Amino acid sequence: MSEVYLSNYYLPTRKEDPADAEVSSHRLMVRAGMIRKLSSGVYSMLPLGLRVQARVNNIVREEMNRAGGMEVRLPIMQPRSLWEQTGRWSVYGPEMMRFKDRKDAEYGLGPTHEEVITDLIADEVDSYRDCPLIFYQIATKFRDEIRPRFGVMRSREFEMKDAYSFHADEDEARETYRKMETAYRRIFDRIGFNYRQVEAATGAIGGSLSHEFMVLAETGEDAVLSCTDCDYAANREKASGLVSESHPEAGEDVKELEEFPTPGVETIEDLLEIDPEASPERQVKTMVYMIDGRPTAFLLPGDYDLNETKIAEESGVEIEGMSPGEIYDAFGAHPGSLGAVNLSEASNEVQVWADLALKERYNLYTGANRDGYHYRGVKVERDLEIDRWCQVRLSKPGEGCPHCESGQLEEQRGIEVGHIFYLGDKYSSALKAEITTATGSSQPMIMGCYGIGTSRIIAAAIEQSHDEQGIIWPQSIAPFDLYILPISWQDERQREVSERLAEKFSNLGYEVLVDDRDVSAGVKFNDSELIGIPYRLTLGRSLENDEVELLIRSTGETEEVPLEDIVDRLKELKAQGE
RNA sequence: CGGGGCGUGGCUCAGCUUGGCUAGAGCGCUGCGUUCGGGACGCAGAGGCCGCCGGUUCAAAUCCGGCCGCCCCGACCA
Structure with missing residues (x-):
């Protein structure tokens, strides 16, 4: 398609990584000019x-x-x-x-x-x-x-x-x-x-x-x-995802609901320190938001995060955060002590949405809706007033697949x-x-x-295709298909063969880049690998035997190919997608 | 927006804590010569309002204040 000679092209490559680039693609795009x-x-x-x-x-x-x-x-x-x-x-x-x-x-x-x-x-x-x-x-x-x-x-x-x-x-x-x-x-x-x-x-x-x-x-x-x-x-x-049916409390006797003092406890970790039995998966996390002007408590297992996106989308509502003051007015307690036990006593306009992962769970912990107190021995269906069951948690790896039911999510x-x-x-x-x-x-x-x-x-x-040396373009979007690298542009034979090959491949529909710069071979090798052109032909000492060295960028393999075979060899490689 | 960091030749950075004489290095660049299959070597050079503005001081790249820009973490985000 076209032949480009590097000495007439603007390709400002860099030896060093730019100071402000974090990921490989950014670094390499700057370095490759x-x-x-x-x-x-x-x-x-x-x-x-x-x-x-x-x-x-x-x-x-x-x-x-x-x-x-x-x-x-x-x-x-x-x-x-x-x-x-x-x-x-x-x-x-x-x-x-x-x-x-x-x-x-x-x-x-x-x-x-x-x-x-x-x-x-x-x-x-x-x-x-x-x-x-x-x-x-x-x-x-x-x-x-x-x-x-x-x-x-x-x-x-x-x-x-x-x-x-x-x-x-x-x-x-x-x-x-x-x-x-x-x-x-x-x-x-x-x-x-x-x-x-x-x-x-x-x-x-x-x-x-x-x-x-x-x-x-x-x-x-x-x-x-x-x-x-x-x-x-x-x-x-x-x-x-589907949550596992085996809960941590499986096999235990169902305990009675019991309120106990928890001074200063504001987080899941705090509660665990007071009572070593209260592991996060045994706590009911209570998070509150406004939905259509109504305070709403979302209940989910303590080892999960709330999925605001999914809630908003599936219920078709806007959910808004509440200030600490609004929370206290609606629930009578501060965020660290919220819970859904006897919530209707605190306020009758509050609604409760519980995550499906809490179904059938018991012997759990939750806030008592009273600062400084929590409940233990919570049995969800017995002790909590739930208005709606749905997914409010952010799914995690390890949950079951909702389609095939045999696989796991990763x-x-x-x-x-x-x-x-x-x-x-x-x-x-x-x-x-x-x-x-x-x-x-x-x-x-x-x-x-x-x-x-x-x-x-x-x-x-x-991001998906690079190595220490630089970019490795997939053939489909590479800027050039072929990099012709004469070791010395001063060498008459190398120059003549470079030009001939460039024209020939160009006529065959290849985008060809010829490195005709008067720089040392190492610079050319490094640049060719940095910019990641799929194939490179090196014209050097083996040219005396009428051979060129072919490098396949993606595999790093090189082979000496007789000049007369090089067109066929490249066609062959392209066809098999290498 | 909150937290942290940075800004000095084209690039990557040192110097700043403890102010002091002509502001440095490597890479890159220019010229000449030697090299020529993995970022060559020698010699000679060019290139900097030290982000900007103001202040302190005999003296500011260095200390102080303000502003601008850039990066990272978080919050946020078809």
């Missing part, structure tokens, strides 16, 4: 980096087109009035970058484009016959992240593919959702990722059906729980590179994107939206 930081979470993309980006985007674009998508380009600056129509001008909060123009009109820099695309078609799509419609763009997004991190992994200005679909009814929307799911799998398979598709929380964007695509890597910022035996995998907040770290949502009519209703149905009535279109972090993909690929 792919990116440079302008400001916190804001990066310039250099020629080598942009080559990788272009290849990633190509794959994404091909698969989006295959799935019926139509590429568009939507404005980055978006007027306040539009965002007010969906209520997100206030909901999105400080994460949206905002500014005013010279007339004092307010704008936001688009973190996502539901409003713009919906508004765009609202007036012009009038009939169910026009559906489905799938639009996508690959463009720069802005989010004022609380804490930008890890180079392009979490930056404030980044590139993303976002797609939006419009449908006449729910079935059609679901069908497109499935199509996108397939397209996403094809994309991540083609790139060569080791990834998991997981059930995801839908969060503030709304809707009911959602999956994330997580590239598995130690440095991932998200926790994924996946089944050891089947395909089940979920974002940790979304996961609903935790892995993941980098979120894709997220798909079934949206429903949240935006189409707000923005009056309505169509006439087959029966002649008017109704809002059903929507879906689908994102892929195209710049983040680059970092994820490096």
Whole structure:
């Protein structure tokens, strides 16, 4: 495809790690001359980096087109009035970058484009016959992240593919959702990722059906729980594992409820110090929040954390924290002494939600709702007044799989590179994107939206594939396919063969980089490995026997190949994906 | 936003505690020469408002105050 000569190319590689880079991908992208930081979470993309980006985007674009998508380009600056129509001008909060123009009109820099695309078609799509419609763009997004991190992994200005679909009814929307799911799998398979598709929380964007695509890597910022035996995998907040039926109190006699003094006890650990029997799994943790203006106590085993995301999502309510003063007024005790025994005596407006893991449990400990006292011998169904049973705990590894019931959940770290949502009519209703149905009535279109972090993909690929020497690109997105390394550019034979090979491979569709710099061989070797080109041809002493040395970056193996065989040898290797 | 740290040639850092004369190192860069299969060597050089503003002092990279920027941990987050 093209031949690039390094002496005419801008490839500022570095010997030393940058001082501000924590993870491998960030370090290597800077060292390999792919990116440079302008400001916190804001990066310039250099020629080598942009080559990788272009290849990633190509794959994404091909698969989006295959799935019926139509590429568009939507404005980055978006007027306040539009965002007010969906209520997100206030909901999105400080994460949206905002500014005013010279007339004092307010704008936001688009973190996502539901409003713009919906508004765009609202007036012009009038009939169910026009559906489905799938639009996508690959463009720069802005989010004022609380804490930008890890180079392009979490930056404030980044590139993303976002797609939006419009449908006449729910079935059609679901069908497109499935199509996108397939397209996403094809994309991540083609790139060569080791990834998991997981059930995801839908969060503030709304809707009911959602999956994330997580590239598995130690440095991932998200926790994924996946089944050891089947395909089940979920974002940790979304996961609903099955708890073991064997409790620590199994086999013990059921004790009576007994109040006892616990001066100064405020935490699970404090109680354990007073009574060594009160291990965390035997304590009932009581956490309180406001739900629709009603104080609510959530009960869960003491060795678990509360899962606010899941509670909010499954009950469809907003949950808000309470101040210590509000808690005392509602419960008559401070947070360290809360408990659900006789709660109705303290207040009749309080409701109690208990985690499923507490079913049938007994001989437990909990706060007495009176500062300085706790109960022991608590039997959940006998002593506590529960209004609702549901999952309020954050699932942990080791819980049973809810799908196959034979496997266990294990935790892995993941980098979120894709997220798909079934949206429903949240935006189409707000923005009056309505169509006439087959029966002649008017109704809002059903929507879906689908994102892929195209710049983040680059970092994820490096996290998943690098070594001490540098990056090891998968063939699918490597900036070049072949690195031609003549030991000495002064050597006439080496120069002549380099040029000939470069032209030949270029004509065969390869992207070729020729290291024609007048630097020592070691520099060339090191740079070629740092930037991670899949194949390297070294032209040196063996050229006297009409041979070149082939290095396969991914395996580190080298072999001497006769000049006349090199084209076939590379074709062979590419075909078998090495 | 809370806690911690940092800011000195292009890069990575020392110097600051205990103020003192021309502000240093390695890498990188320029020129010449020697090298030429794993980040070569010699010689000669260029390059710094020590983040910014103010204060203390005979004297500030160094001490004090304010501001700006960057990083880490946490909270938070389609």
